[in-house]
Amino acid sequence: MSRITRRDFLKFTGGAGAASTLGMLGISSTAHAAKHGNMGAHVVVVGGGFGGATCAKYLKRAGINVTLIEPSTKFVTCPFSNYVLGGTHKIENITHSYDALRNSGVKVVRDTVTDIDAAGKSVKLKGGKTLKYDRLVVSPGIDFKWDAIKGYSEQASQKMPHAWKAGPQTLLLRKQLENMKDGGTFILVAPPNPFRCPPGPYERASMVAYYLKNHKPKSKVLILDPKDAFSKQGLFQDGWKKLYGNMIEWVPGKAGGKVSAVDTKTMTVTGELDKFKGAVVNVIPAQTAGSIALKAGLANESGFCPVDPKTFESKIHKGIHVIGDSSIAGALPKSGFAANSEAKMCASAIAAMIKGEPIADVSFVNTCYSLIAPNYGISVAGVYRVTEKGIADVPGAGGVSPKEATDTFREEEAKYALGWYASITADTWG
Numbered sequence: 001m002s003r004i005t006r007r008d009f010l011k012f013t014g015g016a017g018a019a020s021t022l023g024m025l026g027i028s029s030t031a032h033a034a035k036h037g038n039m040g041a042h043v044v045v046v047g048g049g050f051g052g053a054t055c056a057k058y059l060k061r062a063g064i065n066v067t068l069i070e071p072s073t074k075f076v077t078c079p080f081s082n083y084v085l086g087g088t089h090k091i092e093n094i095t096h097s098y099d100a101l102r103n104s105g106v107k108v109v110r111d112t113v114t115d116i117d118a119a120g121k122s123v124k125l126k127g128g129k130t131l132k133y134d135r136l137v138v139s140p141g142i143d144f145k146w147d148a149i150k151g152y153s154e155q156a157s158q159k160m161p162h163a164w165k166a167g168p169q170t171l172l173l174r175k176q177l178e179n180m181k182d183g184g185t186f187i188l189v190a191p192p193n194p195f196r197c198p199p200g201p202y203e204r205a206s207m208v209a210y211y212l213k214n215h216k217p218k219s220k221v222l223i224l225d226p227k228d229a230f231s232k233q234g235l236f237q238d239g240w241k242k243l244y245g246n247m248i249e250w251v252p253g254k255a256g257g258k259v260s261a262v263d264t265k266t267m268t269v270t271g272e273l274d275k276f277k278g279a280v281v282n283v284i285p286a287q288t289a290g291s292i293a294l295k296a297g298l299a300n301e302s303g304f305c306p307v308d309p310k311t312f313e314s315k316i317h318k319g320i321h322v323i324g325d326s327s328i329a330g331a332l333p334k335s336g337f338a339a340n341s342e343a344k345m346c347a348s349a350i351a352a353m354i355k356g357e358p359i360a361d362v363s364f365v366n367t368c369y370s371l372i373a374p375n376y377g378i379s380v381a382g383v384y385r386v387t388e389k390g391i392a393d394v395p396g397a398g399g400v401s402p403k404e405a406t407d408t409f410r411e412e413e414a415k416y417a418l419g420w421y422a423s424i425t426a427d428t429w430g
């Protein structure tokens with residue numbers, strides 16, 4: 001892909017993508033939607049993250065009566081949480097309120113869904129209420145397989161944080177980094193596939209190294225990985241060498257990187273060949289769909305939820321749509337951008353179903369930016385469409401940043417990352 005085309009593409013997906021996707025959805029005006037179909041239908045959305053908040057917003061724009069259930073008063077994004085660890089951002093910079101959604105007419109209920117009755121079409125809330133729905137959207141993100149590593153548990157995450165759901169865990173890990181002595185080792189235990197944000201662990205290692213280089217330069221970052229390859233690997237490794245010398249070491253599965261046990265008392269991590277002692281240990285456990293999706297029987301043996309790729313309606317329970325990280329979405333990665341894109345397609349499909357209109361053909365976009373340092377950005381971008389085999393890459397569309405690039409090019413990509421964040425969060429919660 002030529003440089004001009006790629007840059008134009010990134011600008012499109014990062015900046016104007018939201019608006020053009022909306023036009024494509026044909027849900028641009030409430031007035032239009034209100035003329036058609038059963039507009040008294042009620043859609044309940046579970047989870048106010050990237051998928052759920054976007055879906056609620058676009059359903060409302062289509063004139064549909066929508067209730068969003070979310071336990072938090074504000075949402076802290078995982079995207080850019082690695083920069084809080086690196087010290088370039090504060091948690092407030094990545095925290096978003098639900099006020100704009102409320103003001104647009106979405107009924108936002110602060111509660112947790114504890115049960116889904118697929119046959120009776122209702123959800124039970126922790127607060128005691130039961131809500132009826134005509135269609136349900138489930139976007140609860142991920143949960144962890146706590147027992148996948150011996151010695152690790154929810155309680156152990158207070159000593160060895162995962163920080164894979166942003167908020168208190170991010171702040172805890174940041175505090176541990178600040179308290180770490182110069183010369184210590186930061187151990188990052190990477191998760192097996194599939195997991196949310198494929199480049200995320202490696203971006204985290206980069207931003208931790210950025211902080212350590214500037215404040216504790218004798219320290220090391222050790223990544224213990226059960227996998228033998230990772231997203232944007234060559235670009236990350238080139239960047240690490242250039243910016244941090246030998247500070248970051250990656251141990252792949254084939255070299256004994258798979259961790260079988262941790263001990264929070266001794267701060268040790270057991271790999272296949274060695275035991276390692278960390279000053280700070282960040283364990284990112286294996287993942288599943290959000291626990292409510294598992295409890296509702298929406299997941300298959302993979303731990304994630306099979307869906308119709310055109311509508312995101314569950315292949316297990318009709319009338320329930322699963323989007324975002326919890327869904328099995330073919331070639332689409334588990335990313336905030338993908339969740340936002342899926343949410344719009346799902347909102348469009350639900351609006352069509354309610355109005356009795358045909359469901360439009362859909363395509364999806366995703367760009368994942370990663371910063372190796374605040375002025376050194378890299379990205380991977382893709383366009384996807386529904387094929388007979390499910391959601392697949394559109395050949396020739398997207399790609400990764402060039403291996404050889406000037407410092408200015410990397411700096412520009414870092415700026416695009418900031419633009420992407422501003423645009424996607426405004427599209428989701430704004």
Ligand SMILES: Cc1cc2nc3c(=O)[nH]c(=O)nc-3n(C[C@H](O)[C@H](O)[C@H](O)COP(=O)(O)OP(=O)(O)OC[C@H]3O[C@@H](n4cnc5c(N)ncnc54)[C@H](O)[C@@H]3O)c2cc1C
Nearest residue numbers: 047049050051078079113140141197324325334335336337
């Ligand atoms: C460190 C890190 C960096 C990342 N960087 C990027 C990036 O740069 N770009 C990118 O595109 N993606 C990135 N991601 C991935 C992105 O965060 C996820 O893919 C995205 O959040 C998925 O959206 P979702 O709606 O599925 O889940 P979430 O955004 O996690 O939202 C789930 C919501 O559901 C709520 N919920 C859960 N259970 C219930 C229940 N029972 N009742 C009610 N509510 C419930 C939760 O409280 C939560 O608010 C990153 C992830 C990590 C960990």
